[in-house]
């Protein structure tokens with residue numbers, strides 16, 4: 001998953017070995033967003049410089065805006081699920097490890113060939129590092145990832161009865177699994193209210209004023225404080241998909257944005273005209 005979760009279906013899917021998530025990728029938006037301002041000066045729009053993930057934090061998004069912010073994302077994102085393809089918790093774990101600093105698309109291309117051949121800890125362990133590399137060599141950092149995946153498979157077999165742990169401590173003890181990967185697995189596989197802050201969530205949180213912070217951990221903690229209970233489990237995927245397809249780094253699609261009214265990004269009116 002590039003650096004960086006309806007919720008019930010995905011967890012049922014991940015627990016069902018027969019589920020084929022490859023046929024169930026998420027739909028994007030139902031609408032193109034009707035709330036963007038239409039009274040923006042075109043003259044101003046021509047002077048806008050592209051903003052990036054370094055966009056300075058916006059003013060804090062008011063508490064009264066938080067619930068509608070997520071309600072509108074929920075109304076427009078039909079399936080808040082990961083775009084990584086998997087059909088078991090183990091496949092998800094390996095896909096997330098492989099996705100560090102790589103795109104979901106590149107990981108899916110590799111795992112589509114790997115998983116039909118090996119999709120259990122024992123089978124991937126049997127491939128060995130060199131055998132595994134043949135399947136993942138198109139993914140960045142594949143040498144170190146192959147090493148980590150083989151070690152993780154060994155530990156799963158020897159310490160966890162080949163079952164993916166459902167707690168942070170055991171997950172983070174696995175090779176190649178840091179806080180973000182553990183958060184993704186805990187959220188997506190086990191439905192826990194964790195927040196894996198990736199580049200999209202970090203940008204969207206700061207830009208909208210939803211959860212401003214200089215570090216990933218600071219943003220994660222603020223999100224956990226601010227996201228309403230009704231949305232806490234799916235917020236992770238709402239924010240990732242919103243950042244990936246609407247609130248993009250260089251050119252946020254403010255003119256099509258469903259949370260335009262709630263967002264505190266100071267240049268949103270200018271970008272609405274682009």
Ligand code: SF4
Pocket residue numbers: 207208246247248252253254255257258259260263264265268271
């Ligand atoms: S209005 Fe623009 S900056 Fe604000 S969330 Fe929407 S796309 Fe992002």
